[in-house]
Every structure is written in C-alpha cells, then in structure tokens.
Amino acid sequence: KGVPAYVILHDATLREIAARRPATLAELGEISGLGTKKLEAYGEAVLGVVAEG
Numbered sequence: 001k002g003v004p005a006y007v008i009l010h011d012a013t014l015r016e017i018a019a020r021r022p023a024t025l026a027e028l029g030e031i032s033g034l035g036t037k038k039l040e041a042y043g044e045a046v047l048g049v050v051a052e053g
Helices: 011-020 027-028 038-051
Strands: none
Touching: 011 038, 027 038
C-alpha cells in the first residue's frame, strides 16, 4: 500500500513474526501487536511472506 512495514506493524512485532514463523492466522493472532483489524487486513499477506521465507 505504499507505506513502510513499520507503519503497519511495529519493529518488535515484525521481529516476533520472524522468530516464530506462524503458519496460520490463529498462530499469527497470538503475536503481540496484531489486533483483529490488522489481522484481517494484513494477516494473509504476512503469512504469505513468512511462507516464502
């Protein structure tokens, strides 16, 4: 959407995603900093990036 990742998710959240490598929306939802709205808006895209490695 033309904005840096840290505007959407804080760096700490991005680090936790990288460390935990969630494979499902449920696993992603357990990560601090990801509320329902962000999960709905960006969850599938985040999981896609994680799956790509």
